[in-house]
Amino acid sequence: GQSLEQPSEVTAVEGAIVQINCTYQTSGFYGLSWYQQHDGGAPTFLSYNALDGLEETGRFSSFLSRSDSYGYLLLQELQMKDSASYFCAVRAPSGGGADGLTFGKGTHLIIQP
Amino acid sequence: DAGVTQSPTHLIKTRGQQVTLRCSPKSGHDTVSWYQQALGQGPQFIFQYYEEEERQRGNFPDRFSGHQFPNYSSELNVNALLLGDSALYLCASSLERVSAEAFFGQGTRLTVV
Numbered sequence: 001g002q003s004l005e006q007p008s009e010v011t012a013v014e015g016a017i018v019q020i021n022c023t024y025q026t027s028g029f030y031g032l033s034w035y036q037q038h039d040g041g042a043p044t045f046l047s048y049n050a051l052d053g054l055e056e057t058g059r060f061s062s063f064l065s066r067s068d069s070y071g072y073l074l075l076q077e078l079q080m081k082d083s084a085s086y087f088c089a090v091r092a093p094s095g096g097g098a099d100g101l102t103f104g105k106g107t108h109l110i111i112q113p
Numbered sequence: 114d115a116g117v118t119q120s121p122t123h124l125i126k127t128r129g130q131q132v133t134l135r136c137s138p139k140s141g142h143d144t145v146s147w148y149q150q151a152l153g154q155g156p157q158f159i160f161q162y163y164e165e166e167e168r169q170r171g172n173f174p175d176r177f178s179g180h181q182f183p184n185y186s187s188e189l190n191v192n193a194l195l196l197g198d199s200a201l202y203l204c205a206s207s208l209e210r211v212s213a214e215a216f217f218g219q220g221t222r223l224t225v226v
Contacts, residue, residue, distance in 0.1 A: 105154055
């Protein structure tokens with residue numbers, strides 16, 4: 001099976017930078033995804049890392065170290081609208097050949113003015 | 114281009130009843146996955162459908178079943194409802210069954226009383 005650990009809550013100031021960490025344990029591994037979910041909304045895809053290194057998409061960046069089973073999401077120039085829950089999710093192979101995502105419990109990001 | 118649509122948005126059922134939830138995937142997507150999200154938790158993978166077949170299943174009892182139609186839309190059925198089945202049920206579609214990016218619908222909020 002798979003398990004993921006991420007902090008339950010992080011607080012940051014508007015305009016600052018925040019990093020949300022994720023460690024995982026899997027029996028196989030394709031890649032690590034990050035999703036954002038506002039209260040009452042649907043999860044929306046932010047990024048995906050299959051290989052080691054940093055992927056940058058605008059104000060958001062995501063990092064993966066496969067050898068450390070570790071990744072993080074970096075949010076820069078924080079805005080109030082970034083207040084949301086952030087989930088890391090692992091794609092891993094299964095016997096059926098298809099693969100659903102295994103999600104962490106989520107990190108609630110609180111942005112203060 | 115419509116995204117993933119789910120119906121109904123909210124539903125109240127009595128313990129022991131049966132429920133059917135529906136999902137239309139994003140145009141062109143052929144793979145549909147279903148997730149259960151309890152309050153304050155991350156989505157938990159129920160199962161995935163591709164080419165009208167269940168390809169992978171998470172740790173959910175047989176009371177949870179599904180179907181995919183030739184137009185790629187999907188249904189989730191839950192029999193003998195328990196109070197613990199109360200949750201947000203999310204449908205996600207992707208272009209390929211191993212796609213890194215899943216598009217989620219707004220979900221169906223199921224309350225079992």
